[in-house]
Amino acid sequence: MTAARRAALRAALVEAGRGKPVAPYTLDEAMTFFCPQENVEGLDLPLVRDFQGWVREEHEPSTEGDRAILLLLPCQPRKPYALAPEHLAINGALLAAGFAPTGRGDWPKQLDTDVAPELRSNAPLLRDGLRIDRAVISEPFGLVPYEAIYHWHGVLSPCARYDDPGLFEHRGLGAPWREDSTSVARADGTHRWGDAERAAYVEAHNRLATEIAAALERLASHYDAIVSYTTTTLTHRSFLADHAGRRAVRLPNARTAGGVHRRLVGVNDLVPGLVEILPAPADLDALRAASGRRLPQELLSDPLLLDRLVARVDALAAA
Structure with missing residues (x-):
């Protein structure tokens, strides 16, 4: 492949990414x-x-309310995250359950959206003294508090200006534009990762998991519980889960590169029990039974799973 062709492949991905930020x-x-x-x-x-x-080291949560939960959500192609369909569904379910934002938040006035203000708000959610702080599991930032999804240090947040599908092997991107690529082209034009991609995946995965664990461990004293709501097939759940948690949803616990078995490490491996991970396997089994053994593509927007999420929040509130 010529250098010009390699450059054109990556340029096309950049061009496609321009449509993701609002x-x-x-x-x-x-x-x-x-x-x-x-x-x-x-x-x-x-x-x-x-x-x-x-x-x-510096971020401090709100002090509103008598009790608090930190809810971890997955990053999204559409940014800022609050405007993405999955976040709208999740936040909408929490609003329907009686939670309300404690303020407008700091979305810019020129934000090009007709999403309702209460769904745009990135302020904490509050109901009967229980506060929900939201944060996003992100590649490459690690943990993004909702307070930073619109602005950070007085400027438009970098967390709404990036594109990172590079850890999702199933998308078939490979790395054919790079000199160090070992990805292999398939007949349909997609690519299968080689040793270099698999080794880099493990390094990025474990560095991000370690970073997220350090942040959550410092913040944990502010919360009665840290709960994640992430799909079963992507890196967000893998970053958080321990060995058993990944195995329960058939996520890999290691990758082999260069003949070396490289173990994946998640937050709950590093700090056991720190994060409660939803949807739970039992919830997924219930959804499979209700949907003919197949999980829907828009998993986190499914009404049954959203009901289970709200029920878990209610149980934590009553504990």
């Missing part, structure tokens, strides 16, 4: 990561390191 947010080309190797490099970018350091 105005006034625009894609920062320096914050695009389309393969595992780029994810590893991205973790060392000054902007990413500065943001992670802020979350790990």
